[in-house]
Structure formats: structure tokens, C-alpha cells
Amino acid sequence: QKEVEQNSGPLSVPEGAIASLNCTYSDRGSQSFFWYRQYSGKSPELIMFIYSNGDKEDGRFTAQLNKASQYVSLLIRDSQPSDSATYLCAVNWGGGTSYGKLTFGQGTILTVHP
């Protein structure tokens, strides 16, 4: 059973701080990794994806991938109250009939307080 694990939180950070969200996955063959944001009562929206080891930056967001440790993280710099949401980590195992299918973690609830 391929699994994706996240700390459900809630994670609470003050406005302007760095929020660090973590995710581990069980299958070393995993190919691509995604972070989705889901506001309460809304559907998930993609904010970042990463395929290669290392860091990938997009504005205030940085995704970090370490395949040897089977670990992916999302850093949000200068956190804003509007960043308060559930962050879902998703993994694409790739290959065969499962190509394109994502397995999601349970999500981490982030609250940014003024």
C-alpha cells in the first residue's frame, strides 16, 4: 500500500513568519510530487510541483524534495492570514495503469494569525 503521510496539525504561525509543512511517502519509485491548497469548503488548487531533488522556488513558496529520505516539504515565507488553509501533499507513483493518478496525504491545517 503506497502511503503519503502528513502531520494533520493544526500548525499555527504568526503573520510574517515562515510556515514549514512536511510530507513523507512510502514508495521510493515515486516520480513527482505536488502541493495543493484547499480553503475551507472549496476544492483543492495546485500551488507547487517538484520532480527533482533539491529546492524549487515560486514567489513566497519553496518546495524541497529529498528522494533518499522520501521527504518533501513546503515552505511559505512571509506568511499571510490569506495563507490559512489545508495543504495537501500528493504523490504520483507513475507508470503502468496508474499513470497520472495521485495519492494524497491527509492534509495539514495551517492557521496564520495576525
Added chain:
Amino acid sequence: GAGVSQSPSNKVTEKGKDVELRCDPISGHTALYWYRQSLGQGLEFLIYFQGNSAPDKSGLPSDRFSAERTGGSVSTLTIQRTQQEDSAVYLCASSPLAGGEAGELFFGEGSRLTVL
């Protein structure tokens, strides 16, 4: 339309009834996915379509669940003889790619199903 469209947005039904949920993906998107999300839970994969075929149905919970896609576009998820544990938000997503960037999913707003 600009995004993935799902209907109905809300459905309340009695245990034992059949329900149909519809998804209209973004035009040109070849891949279509159904997930469901129970209260406070993550997303549970149900089925994946590439064109009209479903190479992966592994997430369908039981034979009461079925799905089809016609014309490479609209998909219908059918739940027969609904049970209370079927209550959840059913999310449809589409993707333009089945290649390396697979996983960049565009979700609809979901169909909230409540089985009494």
C-alpha cells in the same frame, strides 16, 4: 466553460436509492479523475479515465460504484443502493497531460452527497 463543472452541487438522498453525479471537464483535457473526500479527511482516489477508457478503477469501493466517460468529455459516476458511508464530497478533476506533468489536476467544486 473555464473550469471543471460538476452537478449537482448538493444531493440528499435516502439510503438504498441510486444517484448519478456528473462531471464536465475542461475542454481538451484528456485525463479525468474522480476522488472523494469525507469530512476532515484527505482525498481518496476512485477512478481515472484516459480518453473514454478507465485504465485504473482500483479505488472504486464496491461494485455499487461505476463510472463512464463518453466522447472523451463528460463523465458520470453512479452509486447504486446508496449507504450512509457513501456520504462525502465527490470531486472530479481533469488534466491536460498524461505525460511527465501528470498530477497537475484542475478540480471542480465537488458534489456533496448526503445519504440519510
